[in-house]
Structures are given as structure tokens and as C-alpha cells.
């Protein structure tokens with residue numbers, strides 16, 4: 001038995017066999033082949049195996065994830081039937097007397113670079129398909145297994161170096177009981193998605209892929225951030241008991257599902273949810289969300305081959321607005337970049353993607369992408385209580401440009417006789433220090449702020465939110481962060497505006513007393529954190545928390561703040 005300490009990314013406990021989701025080794029050597037006909041047969045067999053595997057994956061994806069997610073595998077199947085690709089490979093084996101692996105790779109690489117250099121979106125997408133399919137056929141030639149998260153069909157704990165948001169989206173909750181990774185932090189997007197899928201997760205263990213073999217029994221303790229490998233039967237029993245206790249605790253919290261959120265001395269705040277797709281609505285309702293404080297629309301654009309159309313977006317926004325039945329829904333416009341990539345946009349690789357061409361910066365330049373989203377949002381606005389929020393705003397000019405484009409699209413739609421709500425509030429994420437510092441100026445022009453601490457902390461501390469080696473610098477309770485939060489809340493209140501927080505800090509047990517004391521109006525968090533937070537706030541006295549927060553602002557280190565909050569709140 002062994003043990004690893006990582007970062008608790010999604011609460012709950014999972015006990016199951018390990019399933020390693022790791023990149024396969026597809027290296028090979030060039031060989032001279034005498035029996036070319038049997039080499040061609042070996043190649044054809046690998047194509048046939050790849051086809052039947054892809055058909056299975058496609059059917060599975062169609063059933064569990066929907067037709068749009070399955071379409072990509074359809075495209076892969078087409079590539080596998082294309083004589084223009086297959087014939088040159090077979091010819092090469094015969095004429096050059098080389099092994100099928102070599103002929104495949106050489107020919108595929110030639111097509112990939114040809115298609116990639118074309119000024120044609122469709123052909124560039126085909127290049128990506130060929131690259132994927134080549135990997136699959138190679139794996140069959142080499143007898144190496146390629147794993148696919150959507151194919152998991154028994155109860156497992158997934159073990160991976162990292163999981164991309166689209167890998168995470170393919171995990172089936174029924175079978176994936178938990179996951180654990182080498183890298184990542186609490187605010188990496190795979191961790192955020194794990195929380196919305198309610199899959200217990202421990203990330204940033206550094207070595208889990210080295211320490212766990214397929215089939216090992218694993219305990220993922222998403223409450224403490226611990227991973228136990230091949231535990232003793234006694235430890236398994238202890239964990240089964242802890243799981244029962246956790247379930248009992250959740251049942252207790254569930255009693256607050258239909259309540260509003262008041263502090264012990266009667267101050268009301270709003271507890272709302274962060275969502276990524278309309279599928280998350282059920283979780284918001286089941287967990288007593290009073291609305292949506294952050295709809296991360298970029299997930300609509302991910303895990304597919306091309307941009308979603310205005311109509312597709314309209315349907316998603318409408319579904320969320322209708323599903324929330326008049327409760328507020330803050331929709332954030334496209335925030336692509338950082339760890340959220342869109343391969344089909346073919347953006348150049350950057351040295352510092354978190355500081356690069358992303359979010360509103362991209363939208364203000366790729367105007368058609370942005371305008372399409374704005375139109376879809378405006379058209380959906382009559383179906384509920386919509387608020388629009390722009391991400392990664394660094395300057396007032398960016399906000400003004402984005403708002404002007406919104407106004408232009410609104411006027412155009414109205415000119416076409418399409419109804420648009422006239423009550424849409426327009427706000428910004430405050431996640432860049434320049435904006436927090438200048439919040440008093442922004443507050444004159446925006447309708448609301450939502451503090452994005454996931455990024456605000458990484459930019460203030462200059463510590464990558466994805467990098468577990470600098471995670472000690474990722475300090476939500478650092479007095480510098482608390483002072484920025486205070487500046488933003490005070491600036492908004494001075495102008496009669498409200499401030500929310502949609503970074504993970506808003507649902508953090510140690511941060512909540514301080515945020516209540518600082519006067520935060522809206523707390524937006526993973527849906528699964530809402531009931532616990534509501535239960536906590538009911539025992540907190542706002543007037544006392546104001547004093548606590550004032551004291552925290554005068555501290556000099558994170559540790560001092562944590563100590564003070566723990567001492568003050570442990571009597572509750």
C-alpha cells in the first residue's frame with residue numbers, strides 16, 4: 001500500500017480499480033520488407049480493426065454525449081475509407097519495400113502538411129482528422145492500445161497525467177467514480193468540470209501515473225486531497241464509513257434546498273451556480289441554486305470541429321434561461337485561451353497563453369465570432385433574466401468596444417423586428433489586477449462586477465493556476481487579494497451597483513466569512529458547494545464578519561489570516 005498527497009479538486013470519495021488514461025508510445029523504426037504482399041495485408045487488417053473500433057466509439061458517443069460529439073468519429077471513418085490516402089500507402093510499401101508503419105506515417109504526414117498550409121478551413125480540419133486516424137491505425141499495427149475516455153464501461157478511477165476539459169466532458173459519471181492526475185490545480189478547468197459532474201478528484205499529485213498500474217485498487221479522497229494505492233482492507237472499511245458520513249452530511253444540507261440565504265443576523269446574499277452547459281441545470285436546481293452567476297459559454301465551442309452556429313447557440317442560451325424560470329443568469333461571452341483551446345481556430349502557439357491572445361482580446365478582433373454570439377444572446381434574452389458579462393477586461397476601452405458592439409447588434413435585430421429584452425444588465429469579470437485597481441472608474445459604466453479570483457490570484461501573485469509546483473503561491477486569503485476584493489466591492493457599492501464572485505474562492509469555507517464581511521452580494525460556485533455554503537452562512541454574523549474582514553486586511557501573511565478566521569469561526 002502507498003499514499004500520495006495531491007490537491008483536493010472535487011469533494012467526495014471514490015474506491016475503484018485504476019484505469020490509466022495515458023498517451024501510448026507509438027514509436028517505431030523503418031524496416032526493409034521482402035514479403036510486401038503480406039505487409040499490405042497487415043496494413044489492411046489494421047484499417048479494418050480501426051474502423052470497427054471507431055464505429056463502436058461513435059455509437060457510444062452518440063448515445064452518451066449526443067450526435068454533435070459523435071460527428072467527429074464519423075469524419076474519422078470517412079478518412080479510413082478514402083482511397084486517395086490508402087492507395088499511396090500501399091503503393092509505397094510495395095515500391096519502396098518498407099514496413100506499413102513507415103509508409104503510413106510518411107504518407108499521412110505529407111497530406112497533413114499539405115492540408116494545413118491551405119487557406120481553407122475545411123481542409124485544415126481534415127488535416128486534424130488524418131493525424132488522429134493515423135495514430136489509431138499505428139496503434140493497431142504496433143499492437144498498442146489507445147484509450148478513449150468515452151469507452152469506459154466498468155467502475156474505475158481514471159489515472160492520467162492531465163485531463164483536458166474535453167476529456168473530462170467525455171467521462172461517464174456512471175462508470176468513472178473518481179479521477180486523479182499528475183498535474184493541475186483546484187482551478188484548472190478539468191477540476192472545475194469534475195465538480196460540476198460531481199466526480200471526486202485529486203489533482204497535482206506529481207507522480208500518480210508512475211505509481212499506479214492498471215487494475216490497482218485506488219481510493220481517491222477528494223475531501224482531503226489524498227490518494228491511497230492498494231489500501232489495506234481496514235482502510236477500505238474506514239473509507240466506506242467516511243463515504244456514509246459524507247452522504248449523511250449532504251442529506252442534512254439538502255434540507256436548505258428551497259431556502260434563501262441569510263446570515264445569523266438577517267443579512268441576505270445570493271448563492272448561485274457556475275455552469276458550463278445546459279446539462280448542468282439539473283445540478284443547479286437539485287442543489288438549491290438561486291440562479292446562475294457564471295455560464296462559461298466556451299464549452300459550447302469545444303469538443304467539436306467548427307464554430308457553433310448562431311442558431312445552436314441561441315438554443316443553448318434559451319434552454320438555460322427558460323430552465324432557470326426567471327432567476328438571474330449571468331452569461332459570460334467566449335473566454336477561450338489559457339487551458340481552454342479551440343484547435344479549429346488554428347491560433348499560433350504562444351509562449352504565455354494565459355497572458356496572450358484570449359477571451360475579449362480575441363473577440364474584439366475576430367468580430368464575426370463575437371457578433372454571432374451577441375446576436376444569439378440578444379435573441380434569447382426574452383426567455384428569462386439575462387445578464388451579459390465580458391471576460392478578461394483589462395481596460396475601459398475594451399469594455400466600451402464590447403458594449404458598443406452589443407448595442408449595434410441589438411439595434412440591428414430590432415431593425416429586423418426581432419424582440420430583445422430591454423432589461424439586460426451588462427457587466428464584466430474582474431480578473432486582471434489593473435481592472436480591480438481601477439474599479440471606481442469601471443463602476444461608473446458597468447452594471448455589475450463579478451470577481452474572477454481564479455485568474456485574479458494567478459495574475460496578482462504571478463503564479464500559474466495550472467502549475468502544482470507554484471501552487472503554494474496560489475493564495476486566496478493573501479491580504480493583497482483581500483484588499484483587491486474590497487476595492488472592487490466598495491467601488492461598486494459607491495455607484496449603487498452589485499458585486500459577485502465567480503472564482504472558486506466564492507465557495508471556499510475559509511473565504512466565505514471574509515467575503516460576507518467585505519460585503520459581497522452574490523457568491524457563484526460549483527452547484528455542489530451551494531448547500532454547504534448556505535448552511536455555513538446561516539451561522540455567521542455579518543456584523544462580526546465585517547470586523548473580522550477589517551482585521552484580515554491589516555494582516556501581513558496568508559497564514560495569519562487563516563489562523564484568525566479559523567479561531568473566529570470554530571466556535572460556530
Ligand SMILES: C=C(OP(=O)(O)O)C(=O)O
Pocket residue numbers: 187294296335431451452453454455456502503504
Ligand atoms: C471564474 C473565472 O473564470 P475561469 O475560471 O473560466 O477563467 C476566474 O478566472 O475566476
Ligand SMILES: [Mg+2]
Pocket residue numbers: 431452454455
Ligand atoms: Mg478567468
